[in-house]
Amino acid sequence: MLKAPKHPHTQALLSVLPESPERVVLTGEPPDPTRIPGGCRFHARCQVPASGKAASEGADGRCSSELLQVPPAVPEAQAACYFAKRSVPTSA
Numbered sequence: 001m002l003k004a005p006k007h008p009h010t011q012a013l014l015s016v017l018p019e020s021p022e023r024v025v026l027t028g029e030p031p032d033p034t035r036i037p038g039g040c041r042f043h044a045r046c047q048v049p050a051s052g053k054a055a056s057e058g059a060d061g062r063c064s065s066e067l068l069q070v071p072p073a074v075p076e077a078q079a080a081c082y083f084a085k086r087s088v089p090t091s092a
């Protein structure tokens with residue numbers, strides 16, 4: 001799974017490895033742990049909404065407001081992301 005991460009945060013973390021073809025540069029600040037935001041806890045820094053990909057698919061509000069479930073990304077793995085099944089950008 002580390003060779004083909006489905007979650008954008010995992011993609012960003014692994015992009016710092018020397019063998020990664022592309023570096024993901026996250027923007028924004030980590031959330032205050034005493035005031036965790038609603039929706040996906042990664043939404044304030046995620047490269048998918050930041051790139052406009054979520055908005056272009058009419059789903060920008062889902063990341064910041066909907067209670068995130070853990071949908072199956074591929075049969076042998078799961079990722080807590082609305083866009084895990086889709087091709088997500090690896091950089092903002």
Ligand code: SF4
Pocket residue numbers: 007008009040041042043044046047048049054062063068080081082083084
């Ligand atoms: S649900 Fe939205 S904000 Fe959360 S990781 Fe997926 S694309 Fe990013």
